[in-house]
Amino acid sequence: MSTYYAALFADVGILLLGAISVYIILATGQLSLGNAGFMAIGAYVASYLTVKIGLPLMVALLLAAVVAGAVGVVIGFPALRLKGIYLAMATLGFGEMVRSFFLNLESMGGAGGFHGMAHVSPVYVWGWAGSILLLVTLLERSRVWLEMCAVHDDETVAGFIGLNTTVIKVSAFGFGAAVAAIAGGLFAHHHIYIEPGNFGFERSIDFVLAVILGGSTVAIGALVGAALLVFLPETLRFFADWRLAAFGVLLVLVLLVRRQGLLDRAMFMRSIFKARRA
């Protein structure tokens, strides 16, 4: 595998984590357009810890996840008051605020960016991405996930049957934020340079795009979406100038024709039950 493809491979892993962060929050019916903000927090906190404090990367990533997760919970509480588009707008604003914050944080380089991180290999990135994907896939088979789906389908009814919708929605925000932070920390240590511009609105959109294209009802859909987003432009080289437009068209098509995304839950259920019957 050439270095070039290795780099792409790492990008898929990072995008996968970003997509999972959106997916977890979306599973409770909340759309976040500001997850790049959590990613930025993760990237900056992890880089600060490894470069300035000298902590090992593993510890730095976990701490970054905790910090961003806490921010996610703090954001999650007021977010309870907002639904649908209003939540989308508020999270969009949050993402832009975080970007603007790091733009002004001179101690971490401000607009000039921050570097000095030790490079990590794509394999390391995938160690994290794979584990978290596995974790979420396992979570999908748990009761907690059923409760999240209940909140997604009908929050009022979920409340009636005794679920604590507040805890479920806020935890989803916190967990999603933590995953986005790990994506950020890995991004920082793979690209060994970060600047606030890396974590703008477009990044948040990429995450959402990967989830919606790949499938918004199964975690593995995020993997398909992320791979599609990174590798499709590579296979369509002759098409290079138009690859973004192609994604735009694809997004509209998926929404029109197959709103659950390329993969969906029913597909997996069917195959599981078939296997059991045999």
Added chain:
Amino acid sequence: MSIVGGYAGCFVLLQQLVNGVTLGSVYTLIALSFSLVMGILGVLNLAIAELFMFGAYLGFSVIARGLPLPLAIVTGMAGTTIIAMVIEKIAYEPLRDMPVIAPMLSTLGFSIILQNLATNIWGSDPLQLPPELFDTRFSMGTISIGAMQLVVIGVTIVLVALLAFIVQRTAIGRALRAVAENREVARLLGVRAGRLTLVAFALSGALAGAAGVLIGLHYATVTPYIGVETGLKAIAVMVVGGTTRIWGALLAGPLIGILEVLTVVYGGAPVRDFTVYGIMILILLLRPQGILGGASTEQGLRV
């Protein structure tokens, strides 16, 4: 538009107020564009940010050929109106009965397409408008106003008046307000809701296009990124004005424009975006009906 002036503080302030109002005019137009669709249909058309950018480029192309300014504005508006109608047909109409997130995401698809289209046609480097456009300045005492600033403010006033007339005085406007009130009842009363949706998108597209041409005149340059930089900020302006009432933008636009310019003057340039989006989030949380909107209603939390 020099920010550092040798004037005494008061004149600097006055000068900056003028600049703030100019920027605010553009915000007002885009925010009106957002809130027309949002207020009437309850949908956030994210493509408006890029329609605005597209309008700026269309206007630029006309001006760069040495053609008159009014033609640039008309071209910008016509182009974005057509695109907005296409968006309505493809991205909104088929998804109308889905949860509101679906049409929002499909308009996002269009915004990606538009941005790609613009970078492919006009390149990603900033384009400069002919500098001689900006030579004429009028002095009023110690403040000076560029002719282009007057154009921006003037065109905004005319367009807002025109929109107010359409919405408040014509049959189409009445029907639009009826659909905004209750789509199903309006249809029972014989309003062709489907056609009116198209009208709402078209009007909104026209405003975004005009705003785009005007922002070119304000900054003297056009880049493919103004959609995200300025267009998205107009969402904040719309929220501050109140998402369900169209006219809140008239107050919120100049307010945010002036606020932005003032934060820049008083050394706060870096915190500009932070402030604007912060205010938006606060309004969303504490006063979802906007700064003007009277009693709190369920509207603010429309799912």
